[in-house]
Amino acid sequence: MPTELSAEQAAARLGPVDTLGITLGPGQPPALLRALGARQDWSNLRVFGALLAVGTELFSRPGVHYVSGFYGPIERALRDMGADIEFAAADFRRFAPLLERQAPRVMTTVATPPDADGWCSLSLHAGGTVGELRRAGADPERLLIVEVSDSYPRTFGYGSRRHALHVDEIDILVRSTDAPLALPGGDVPPTEVERSIARHAVGFIGSGATLQTGIGAIPNQIATLLAEGDGTGYGLHTEMFTDGCMHLHRAGKITNTGKGQYDGVSVTTFAFGSQELYSWLDDNRDVAFLPVDIVNSPEVIAANTDMISINGALAVDIQGQVIADTIDGGQFSGIGGAEDFVAGAGLELSDRSLICLPSTFVKDGELRSRIVPWFGPGAVITTPRQQVDVIVTEYGAAELEGRTVRERGEALAAIAHPQFRDALLAAALRAAKGRSPVG
Numbered sequence: 001m002p003t004e005l006s007a008e009q010a011a012a013r014l015g016p017v018d019t020l021g022i023t024l025g026p027g028q029p030p031a032l033l034r035a036l037g038a039r040q041d042w043s044n045l046r047v048f049g050a051l052l053a054v055g056t057e058l059f060s061r062p063g064v065h066y067v068s069g070f071y072g073p074i075e076r077a078l079r080d081m082g083a084d085i086e087f088a089a090a091d092f093r094r095f096a097p098l099l100e101r102q103a104p105r106v107m108t109t110v111a112t113p114p115d116a117d118g119w120c121s122l123s124l125h126a127g128g129t130v131g132e133l134r135r136a137g138a139d140p141e142r143l144l145i146v147e148v149s150d151s152y153p154r155t156f157g158y159g160s161r162r163h164a165l166h167v168d169e170i171d172i173l174v175r176s177t178d179a180p181l182a183l184p185g186g187d188v189p190p191t192e193v194e195r196s197i198a199r200h201a202v203g204f205i206g207s208g209a210t211l212q213t214g215i216g217a218i219p220n221q222i223a224t225l226l227a228e229g230d231g232t233g234y235g236l237h238t239e240m241f242t243d244g245c246m247h248l249h250r251a252g253k254i255t256n257t258g259k260g261q262y263d264g265v266s267v268t269t270f271a272f273g274s275q276e277l278y279s280w281l282d283d284n285r286d287v288a289f290l291p292v293d294i295v296n297s298p299e300v301i302a303a304n305t306d307m308i309s310i311n312g313a314l315a316v317d318i319q320g321q322v323i324a325d326t327i328d329g330g331q332f333s334g335i336g337g338a339e340d341f342v343a344g345a346g347l348e349l350s351d352r353s354l355i356c357l358p359s360t361f362v363k364d365g366e367l368r369s370r371i372v373p374w375f376g377p378g379a380v381i382t383t384p385r386q387q388v389d390v391i392v393t394e395y396g397a398a399e400l401e402g403r404t405v406r407e408r409g410e411a412l413a414a415i416a417h418p419q420f421r422d423a424l425l426a427a428a429l430r431a432a433k434g435r436s437p438v439g
Contacts, residue, residue, distance in 0.1 A: 002146070002170040010145050010174050011035035014106055016042055016063070021104035021132060022049035024070065024095075026272050027125025029110040029147035030054045031176035037061065048102055050095070050334065051075075053181040053272075059083055069095055070334030071325075079331070092239060092269075092337035093296035095128030100135070107136035108145040111165060112154045113175070119164040123152040124180055124278070125270040126163055126289045137169040145172045151179035153282035155271075155289050158262060163289040182275040183215075183243075190221045193358050196394035198222045201310060202229065203397070204352050204390065210235035210259050210304035212341050213244060214311050215272065218356050220244045222310060227251035235259040236266035237304050239295055239337040241287060243273040246280050254286075260305050262288060269295040269337075296337045301344025307351040309341035313382070313391075314357065315370045318409035318427055318437055320385035320400045322355055329378035342387050346401075353389040354397075359417045369420035371412050373427030373437050391415065405431040 005013075010032055014020065020036075022028050028049070037056035042063030049066070052059070052074035059066045059078050066085045068075050069092075078085050090098055109129065111120035122130070137144035146165060157163035167173070190198070198221035205211070205226065211234055213219040223244030226234065228251075235256045236245055245266065248254050256264050265288040271281060281287060294300055301307055313324040314332070325333045345353035360367050371393070375381075391398045391412060398411035409428025413421045431437035 002167055002173040004173050004175065007031035007035040007147070007174050007176065008038070010172050011039060013143060013145070013172065014045070017044045018106060019102070019104040020045065020047045021099055021102070021107045021129065022047060023109045023125050023129045024049065024127045024270060025051040025053040025072070025125065026180045026270060027109050027122065027127060027129070028052070028054045029108050029145070029174070030178040032108060032145060032147050032174055033058055048099060048104055059085065070336055071331050072333070076332070087331045087334070089335060091296070091335055091339050092128065092292050093340050096131055096291065096293050099128060099132045103132070104136075105141070106143045106145065107133050108147070109133055110147045110149065110152060112152050113148045113150060114167045118167040119162070120146060120148055120167065120170070121154040121156070121164045122289065123155055124272070124281075126291050127270055128292045130291050133165065134169060137165070137171060143171050144169065145174065146170045147174040147176055149176045149178050151177060153278050155281055155287065156285055158265060158267070158288035158290060161290055179275075180278060182278070183273050188217070190217050193394045194218050194221050197356050197358065197392055198225050200392050200394075200397050201354050201356055202226060204354060205231065205308050206306065207231040208233045208258060209306040209308045210237050212238040212301070212307070212309040213242065214338070215240060215242050216312060218312060219310055223248050227253055233257065235304065236268070237262070237295070237301065237307070238267070239269050239292065239341070241266070241268040241271035241273075241281075243277050246273070246277050249286065258305055261300070261303055267295055292337070296340035298340060298344035298347060301341055302347035302351065307345050307348065309345045309353045311338040311341065311355055312357060313355045315372060315375070316355070316357070316391055316412065317372050317374050318412055318424060318431065319374075319405055320388040320391075320408050321375065321381050322383035322388055323375070323379060324382040326380040326382075329380055335382060339383055339387070342383055342389070346387055346389060354392055355383070355388065355390065356392045359393040359395055359415065367417070367419065369416055371416040371420065371424060373424055405434070405437070409437065
C-alpha cells in the first residue's frame, strides 16, 4: 500500500539534486507541482515533460532545468523570462522510449482516487509515460508519486490494456481537490477564413471515414460541419480528444463500426478541452485511452478504414515542406503527433492527410503569405515534402502527393492569396525538371 502524504511532504522526498519525469498537459499533478515550486533549495533538479498546464514557480527557480518535448504558452513565457528551459525534438510516439532512456528517479502523475478494487484511473492522459510510471513504482531505488483528486474524470482503456495504476504500484499517494485546466469551450465564432478552410477540408471526408483532428478553430469548425452534414458512421482515432470530438459523438455521427480495429470505441491518448468535455468523459466507455506508442503508431493508424488526418501548419513552400512548430526559427509549439498521423495516413493511398492553414498573416502591418517560394536560412522543417498529401487554405485544396515540384508549386499558387500567386508560379517554373526554385 502507498504512503499517504501531503503535497508538501511528498515534495520533500525529492533531493536538491534529482531527476523528475512528469506527464504531458492534463496529466500533470497540480498540488505536487505547486509544492515543488515552493522549495528554493534546488541545486540541480532536471525535469522531463511537455506542454505545461499547471501554474507553479518550480521552473523559474534557480537550479531547475526543464527539458520539454512540446512548448505551450507556459513554456514560451518561461523561455522569454530567461528560465532554464530547453526543447527536445521528438515525435509524440517517441516520448516513451526517450523517457525510458532518461529513467528519472521520480515519476509522477495525476489520477482518480482508487475504486473499490484499488485502481486509480489515469483520467485524461495515457501518452508516453505509462510504462515509466510502472517501472518507477516497481523499482525500490525509484519513486512513484501519484496525486489523486475527485475532480478528474474516471476514464478507461481497452480490453486487457487497463488505463489505470493499482494502489499497490504507488509509493506515495497525495490527495487533493484540484481540477484539470479547462480550455475555452469554443464560444468564439469562427472567422470566414476558418469556415472556408473547413468547407474545403470536409469535401475529403466521406461517410464511414476514421478521423484524427487536432485542436483549434479550424478542427472545431470541421467537426461542426460534419455534425450538421449528411455524413455518418464515422470513427475516431485521434491522439487528442477535444470538444469537437465530443460534439460529433453527441450528434450521433460517431459509430466506430467497421474501423478494422478497436471497433465500438473512439481511440485517444489524451484529452484536453472544456470542463463540459471532462464531465462528459467521466465514466464514459465510448472512449478508450491507450498509450501513445499504440495510438500514434503509423502502422496502427494506416490499419484504420479510410483514415483522414487533419492537422494545422504555419507555413509551406512550393516543394511541399511544412513548418508547423516554429516561427522564424524560434520554438512555438512542438512536433507532437502531427507527423505520426501524416506518416500513418501516407501508408495507404485510400487514406488522406490534410494540413490546413490560412493563406496569409499580417506582420508589422504588412500582409504576408504563408505559402512561400522557398524558406530562408534558419527555417526548421516539421514535415518533409515527401510525406505531404493535401494542403488546404480558404482558397481551396492542393493535392501534392506524387506531383513534381513544378506541379506542386502551381497547385499551391492556386490556393494562395492572389497577391502572391505570380511569385509562386515563377518559382514553380524555375523548379521544373528538378532545378532550384531560387532565382
